Amino acid sequence: MREPTFFVLAALADRRKHGYALITDAEQLSEGRVHLKVGTLYAALDRLKQQGLVTGAGEEVVDGRLRRYYELTDDGASALRAEVARMQANAEQALSRLRLRPALMAAHG
Protein backbone atom coordinates (compact mmCIF):
# COMPACT_ATOMS: atom_id res chain seq x y z
CA MET A 1 0.00 0.00 0.00
CA ARG A 2 1.34 3.42 -1.03
CA GLU A 3 1.44 6.41 1.29
CA PRO A 4 -1.53 8.36 -0.24
CA THR A 5 -3.76 5.27 0.00
CA PHE A 6 -2.63 4.70 3.60
CA PHE A 7 -3.66 8.24 4.56
CA VAL A 8 -7.05 7.86 2.90
CA LEU A 9 -7.74 4.91 5.21
CA ALA A 10 -6.19 6.66 8.22
CA ALA A 11 -8.26 9.82 7.66
CA LEU A 12 -11.42 7.69 7.53
CA ALA A 13 -10.51 5.75 10.68
CA ASP A 14 -12.42 7.88 13.20
CA ARG A 15 -15.58 8.72 11.21
CA ARG A 16 -17.07 9.10 7.73
CA LYS A 17 -15.81 11.99 5.61
CA HIS A 18 -16.40 13.44 2.14
CA GLY A 19 -13.72 13.59 -0.57
CA TYR A 20 -12.53 17.13 -0.17
CA ALA A 21 -12.35 16.81 3.63
CA LEU A 22 -10.05 13.79 3.13
CA ILE A 23 -7.56 15.96 1.25
CA THR A 24 -7.24 18.53 4.04
CA ASP A 25 -7.40 15.88 6.78
CA ALA A 26 -4.69 13.70 5.25
CA GLU A 27 -2.45 16.75 4.98
CA GLN A 28 -2.88 17.51 8.70
CA LEU A 29 -2.49 13.84 9.69
CA SER A 30 0.80 13.61 7.80
CA GLU A 31 1.98 16.91 9.31
CA GLY A 32 2.11 18.45 5.85
CA ARG A 33 4.18 15.69 4.23
CA VAL A 34 1.37 14.31 2.02
CA HIS A 35 -0.90 16.43 -0.15
CA LEU A 36 -3.50 14.18 -1.81
CA LYS A 37 -4.11 15.11 -5.46
CA VAL A 38 -7.72 14.85 -6.55
CA GLY A 39 -6.88 12.26 -9.21
CA THR A 40 -5.08 10.15 -6.62
CA LEU A 41 -7.92 10.46 -4.11
CA TYR A 42 -10.84 9.43 -6.30
CA ALA A 43 -8.87 6.66 -7.98
CA ALA A 44 -7.94 5.39 -4.52
CA LEU A 45 -11.54 5.61 -3.27
CA ASP A 46 -12.82 3.66 -6.31
CA ARG A 47 -10.16 1.01 -5.80
CA LEU A 48 -10.75 0.74 -2.05
CA LYS A 49 -14.51 0.47 -2.58
CA GLN A 50 -13.93 -2.33 -5.08
CA GLN A 51 -11.70 -4.08 -2.53
CA GLY A 52 -14.37 -3.70 0.14
CA LEU A 53 -12.19 -1.57 2.45
CA VAL A 54 -14.28 1.59 2.02
CA THR A 55 -17.98 2.08 1.33
CA GLY A 56 -20.28 4.97 0.41
CA ALA A 57 -21.93 6.56 3.47
CA GLY A 58 -24.58 8.93 2.19
CA GLU A 59 -24.73 12.21 0.25
CA GLU A 60 -25.53 15.75 1.26
CA VAL A 61 -25.95 19.04 -0.60
CA VAL A 62 -24.27 21.98 1.16
CA ASP A 63 -24.35 25.44 -0.49
CA GLY A 64 -25.48 23.81 -3.72
CA ARG A 65 -22.41 21.53 -3.76
CA LEU A 66 -22.70 17.77 -3.52
CA ARG A 67 -20.88 15.99 -0.72
CA ARG A 68 -20.36 12.26 -1.12
CA TYR A 69 -19.45 10.58 2.16
CA TYR A 70 -17.17 7.56 2.55
CA GLU A 71 -16.47 5.35 5.56
CA LEU A 72 -14.19 2.45 6.50
CA THR A 73 -15.66 -1.02 6.46
CA ASP A 74 -14.61 -3.48 9.18
CA ASP A 75 -12.27 -5.01 6.59
CA GLY A 76 -10.88 -1.54 5.93
CA ALA A 77 -10.13 -0.99 9.62
CA SER A 78 -8.47 -4.43 9.78
CA ALA A 79 -6.39 -3.66 6.69
CA LEU A 80 -5.28 -0.36 8.21
CA ARG A 81 -4.31 -2.04 11.49
CA ALA A 82 -2.38 -4.70 9.55
CA GLU A 83 -0.59 -2.02 7.53
CA VAL A 84 0.35 -0.15 10.70
CA ALA A 85 1.75 -3.35 12.24
CA ARG A 86 3.71 -4.04 9.06
CA MET A 87 5.20 -0.55 8.99
CA GLN A 88 6.20 -0.74 12.64
CA ALA A 89 7.82 -4.16 12.12
CA ASN A 90 9.68 -2.96 9.03
CA ALA A 91 10.89 0.15 10.84
CA GLU A 92 12.12 -1.96 13.79
CA GLN A 93 14.02 -4.36 11.52
CA ALA A 94 15.68 -1.50 9.67
CA LEU A 95 16.68 0.14 12.95
CA SER A 96 18.27 -3.06 14.24
CA ARG A 97 20.35 -3.24 11.06
CA LEU A 98 21.36 0.39 11.34
CA ARG A 99 22.56 -0.29 14.90
CA LEU A 100 24.93 -2.95 13.54
CA ARG A 101 26.40 -0.37 11.18
CA PRO A 102 29.99 0.66 11.97
CA ALA A 103 29.90 4.18 13.41
CA LEU A 104 30.85 7.09 11.19
CA MET A 105 34.16 8.74 12.04
CA ALA A 106 33.36 12.15 10.60
CA ALA A 107 36.60 13.82 11.68
CA HIS A 108 39.93 12.24 10.68
CA GLY A 109 38.21 9.50 8.56
Place this chain on the structure above:
Amino acid sequence: MREPTFFVLAALADRRKHGYALITDAEQLSEGRVHLKVGTLYAALDRLKQQGLVTGAGEEVVDGRLRRYYELTDDGASALRAEVARMQANAEQALSRLRLRPALMAAHG
Protein backbone atom coordinates in the same frame (compact mmCIF):
# COMPACT_ATOMS: atom_id res chain seq x y z
CA MET B 1 9.79 4.90 -1.13
CA ARG B 2 8.22 1.51 -1.89
CA GLU B 3 8.70 -1.53 0.32
CA PRO B 4 11.17 -3.43 -1.92
CA THR B 5 13.41 -0.37 -2.20
CA PHE B 6 13.22 0.13 1.57
CA PHE B 7 14.43 -3.43 2.19
CA VAL B 8 17.30 -3.04 -0.27
CA LEU B 9 18.57 -0.13 1.84
CA ALA B 10 17.82 -1.94 5.11
CA ALA B 11 19.64 -5.09 3.99
CA LEU B 12 22.70 -2.99 3.12
CA ALA B 13 22.62 -1.09 6.43
CA ASP B 14 25.08 -3.27 8.34
CA ARG B 15 27.63 -4.07 5.60
CA ARG B 16 28.19 -4.37 1.85
CA LYS B 17 26.41 -7.24 0.07
CA HIS B 18 26.12 -8.60 -3.47
CA GLY B 19 22.85 -8.66 -5.41
CA TYR B 20 21.77 -12.22 -4.90
CA ALA B 21 22.54 -12.05 -1.15
CA LEU B 22 20.22 -9.03 -0.92
CA ILE B 23 17.31 -11.16 -2.13
CA THR B 24 17.70 -13.76 0.62
CA ASP B 25 18.58 -11.16 3.24
CA ALA B 26 15.57 -8.93 2.51
CA GLU B 27 13.33 -11.98 2.76
CA GLN B 28 14.68 -12.78 6.25
CA LEU B 29 14.57 -9.12 7.36
CA SER B 30 10.91 -8.86 6.36
CA GLU B 31 10.12 -12.17 8.08
CA GLY B 32 9.11 -13.66 4.73
CA ARG B 33 6.73 -10.87 3.74
CA VAL B 34 8.89 -9.47 0.90
CA HIS B 35 10.51 -11.56 -1.80
CA LEU B 36 12.61 -9.28 -4.03
CA LYS B 37 12.24 -10.11 -7.71
CA VAL B 38 15.47 -9.92 -9.67
CA GLY B 39 14.05 -7.27 -11.99
CA THR B 40 12.96 -5.18 -9.01
CA LEU B 41 16.32 -5.54 -7.27
CA TYR B 42 18.63 -4.48 -10.08
CA ALA B 43 16.31 -1.69 -11.20
CA ALA B 44 16.29 -0.43 -7.60
CA LEU B 45 20.09 -0.70 -7.30
CA ASP B 46 20.58 1.28 -10.54
CA ARG B 47 18.17 3.94 -9.34
CA LEU B 48 19.69 4.15 -5.85
CA LYS B 49 23.20 4.42 -7.32
CA GLN B 50 22.03 7.27 -9.54
CA GLN B 51 20.52 8.98 -6.49
CA GLY B 52 23.77 8.54 -4.58
CA LEU B 53 22.23 6.39 -1.83
CA VAL B 54 24.12 3.23 -2.82
CA THR B 55 27.51 2.77 -4.42
CA GLY B 56 29.50 -0.09 -5.95
CA ALA B 57 31.84 -1.76 -3.44
CA GLY B 58 34.04 -4.12 -5.45
CA GLU B 59 33.64 -7.32 -7.43
CA GLU B 60 34.62 -10.92 -6.74
CA VAL B 61 34.52 -14.12 -8.74
CA VAL B 62 33.38 -17.10 -6.65
CA ASP B 63 32.99 -20.50 -8.35
CA GLY B 64 33.23 -18.76 -11.73
CA ARG B 65 30.28 -16.53 -10.94
CA LEU B 66 30.64 -12.78 -10.68
CA ARG B 67 29.62 -11.10 -7.42
CA ARG B 68 29.02 -7.36 -7.61
CA TYR B 69 29.05 -5.76 -4.17
CA TYR B 70 26.99 -2.74 -3.13
CA GLU B 71 27.09 -0.59 -0.01
CA LEU B 72 25.15 2.31 1.52
CA THR B 73 26.59 5.78 1.21
CA ASP B 74 26.25 8.20 4.14
CA ASP B 75 23.36 9.77 2.23
CA GLY B 76 21.83 6.30 1.87
CA ALA B 77 22.02 5.69 5.62
CA SER B 78 20.46 9.12 6.26
CA ALA B 79 17.69 8.41 3.76
CA LEU B 80 16.97 5.08 5.45
CA ARG B 81 16.83 6.72 8.90
CA ALA B 82 14.50 9.41 7.54
CA GLU B 83 12.26 6.78 5.97
CA VAL B 84 12.12 4.86 9.26
CA ALA B 85 11.15 8.04 11.14
CA ARG B 86 8.46 8.78 8.55
CA MET B 87 7.01 5.27 8.80
CA GLN B 88 6.93 5.42 12.60
CA ALA B 89 5.24 8.84 12.55
CA ASN B 90 2.67 7.67 9.98
CA ALA B 91 1.95 4.53 12.00
CA GLU B 92 1.49 6.58 15.19
CA GLN B 93 -0.91 9.01 13.51
CA ALA B 94 -2.98 6.16 12.08
CA LEU B 95 -3.12 4.45 15.48
CA SER B 96 -4.34 7.62 17.20
CA ARG B 97 -7.15 7.86 14.63
CA LEU B 98 -8.05 4.22 15.09
CA ARG B 99 -8.33 4.83 18.85
CA LEU B 100 -10.97 7.51 18.17
CA ARG B 101 -12.97 4.96 16.20
CA PRO B 102 -16.26 3.89 17.84
CA ALA B 103 -15.78 0.37 19.15
CA LEU B 104 -17.29 -2.51 17.24
CA MET B 105 -20.24 -4.18 18.91
CA ALA B 106 -19.88 -7.55 17.24
CA ALA B 107 -22.76 -9.19 19.11
CA HIS B 108 -26.20 -7.56 19.04
CA GLY B 109 -25.01 -4.74 16.68
Place this chain on the structure above:
DNA sequence: CAGCATAGTACGAACCTCGATATATAGCGG
Protein backbone atom coordinates in the same frame (compact mmCIF):
# COMPACT_ATOMS: atom_id res chain seq x y z
C1' DC C 1 23.24 -34.41 -20.69
C1' DA C 2 19.36 -32.88 -17.50
C1' DG C 3 18.23 -30.59 -13.25
C1' DC C 4 19.26 -27.44 -9.46
C1' DA C 5 21.33 -23.43 -6.88
C1' DT C 6 23.80 -19.37 -7.53
C1' DA C 7 24.48 -14.83 -10.02
C1' DG C 8 23.26 -11.22 -13.05
C1' DT C 9 20.61 -8.96 -17.24
C1' DA C 10 16.58 -7.51 -20.12
C1' DC C 11 11.86 -6.25 -21.16
C1' DG C 12 6.75 -5.85 -21.50
C1' DA C 13 2.66 -5.63 -18.43
C1' DA C 14 0.38 -3.94 -14.48
C1' DC C 15 -0.43 -0.78 -10.84
C1' DC C 16 -0.46 3.61 -8.36
C1' DT C 17 0.39 8.40 -8.29
C1' DC C 18 1.00 12.83 -10.49
C1' DG C 19 -0.42 16.82 -12.89
C1' DA C 20 -3.53 19.02 -15.64
C1' DT C 21 -8.10 19.87 -17.15
C1' DA C 22 -13.20 20.22 -16.73
C1' DT C 23 -17.61 21.10 -14.38
C1' DA C 24 -20.32 23.61 -10.82
C1' DT C 25 -21.70 26.92 -6.79
C1' DA C 26 -20.84 30.91 -3.76
C1' DG C 27 -18.42 35.04 -2.17
C1' DC C 28 -15.35 39.10 -2.95
C1' DG C 29 -13.17 43.04 -5.57
C1' DG C 30 -13.25 45.94 -9.53
Place this chain on the structure above:
DNA sequence: CCGCTATATATCGAGGTTCGTACTATGCTG
Protein backbone atom coordinates in the same frame (compact mmCIF):
# COMPACT_ATOMS: atom_id res chain seq x y z
C1' DC D 1 -20.72 41.06 -15.29
C1' DC D 2 -15.78 39.40 -15.09
C1' DG D 3 -11.96 37.40 -12.81
C1' DC D 4 -10.28 35.12 -8.73
C1' DT D 5 -10.52 31.99 -4.79
C1' DA D 6 -12.46 28.14 -2.07
C1' DT D 7 -15.23 24.13 -2.05
C1' DA D 8 -16.43 19.69 -4.41
C1' DT D 9 -16.31 15.84 -7.70
C1' DA D 10 -14.60 13.57 -12.00
C1' DT D 11 -11.52 12.14 -15.95
C1' DC D 12 -7.29 11.27 -18.60
C1' DG D 13 -2.47 10.91 -20.22
C1' DA D 14 2.23 10.57 -18.43
C1' DG D 15 5.57 8.72 -15.39
C1' DG D 16 7.84 5.75 -11.95
C1' DT D 17 8.17 1.30 -9.39
C1' DT D 18 7.26 -3.40 -9.18
C1' DC D 19 5.96 -7.83 -11.19
C1' DG D 20 6.63 -11.76 -13.96
C1' DT D 21 9.03 -14.11 -17.11
C1' DA D 22 12.73 -15.40 -20.07
C1' DC D 23 17.62 -15.52 -20.87
C1' DT D 24 22.86 -16.21 -20.11
C1' DA D 25 26.28 -18.60 -17.37
C1' DT D 26 29.06 -21.73 -13.94
C1' DG D 27 29.55 -25.76 -11.03
C1' DC D 28 27.69 -29.73 -8.76
C1' DT D 29 24.86 -34.00 -8.74
C1' DG D 30 22.82 -37.91 -10.98
